[in-house]
Amino acid sequence: MYRQLMSRFATGVAVVLSESGDGPVGLTVNSLTSVSLDPVLLLFCARHSSRTIGPLLAIGRFSVNVLCESQCSISQYFAGQTECRTPIIIERQDGFAWLAESNAVLRCRVYATYAGGDHQIVVGNVVSMHGPALSRPPLLYHEGKYLRVNFNAADVESDTSGYGAFD
Ligand SMILES: Cc1cc2nc3c(=O)[nH]c(=O)nc-3n(C[C@H](O)[C@H](O)[C@H](O)COP(=O)(O)O)c2cc1C
Numbered sequence: 118m119y120r121q122l123m124s125r126f127a128t129g130v131a132v133v134l135s136e137s138g139d140g141p142v143g144l145t146v147n148s149l150t151s152v153s154l155d156p157v158l159l160l161f162c163a164r165h166s167s168r169t170i171g172p173l174l175a176i177g178r179f180s181v182n183v184l185c186e187s188q189c190s191i192s193q194y195f196a197g198q199t200e201c202r203t204p205i206i207i208e209r210q211d212g213f214a215w216l217a218e219s220n221a222v223l224r225c226r227v228y229a230t231y232a233g234g235d236h237q238i239v240v241g242n243v244v245s246m247h248g249p250a251l252s253r254p255p256l257l258y259h260e261g262k263y264l265r266v267n268f269n270a271a272d273v274e275s276d277t278s279g280y281g282a283f284d
Pocket of ligand 1: 130143144145147148161162163166167168170192197198258
């Protein structure tokens with residue numbers, strides 16, 4: 118029941134990626150949340166059984182790659198579901214690895230970790246970031262399925278309650 122109801126909370130999709138001695142390791146997440154602006158912090162939650170989380174914490178840095186809809190097969194690949202049908206282009210600098218063509222790339226150092234039941238809560242301090250000037254159509258996830266945005270956000274009345282969503 119809990120999983121079913123929480124799956125109605127529609128999210129974006131991101132890949133958390135680290136460069137290990139054996140090459141890149143990553144996992145697909147939708148538990149990504151912005152935490153703080155000063156310092157700039159985000160968090161994601163990773164299952165204890167994740168093969169990525171051990172190396173990632175040992176390396177101490179990772180990139181968060183916010184996916185666009187053209188990267189759906191990359192999401193499936195890093196969720197361990199398929200061979201990737203599209204080429205995965207990885208760019209590297211200063212010990213970080215990230216996915217080309219992402220809607221946003223946030224390079225983080227591990228800031229803190231917390232126990233969260235069968236998951237680990239990983240807080241990252243964003244040390245650098247980049248993204249295309251204009252957002253590409255995002256990849257969305259809802260009730261266990263990938264979705265595309267099929268309405269124009271400009272048609273929807275929005276109230277960001279002073280959060281400065283576009284800062
Ligand atoms: C859209 C989507 C979102 C996911 N979000 C998470 C998440 O937030 N945390 C998590 O631990 N697993 C999440 N998963 C499952 C992992 O991606 C999956 O278990 C993956 O195989 C873990 O890889 P690893 O064991 O190599 O680290 C998600 C899967 C999908 C398809």
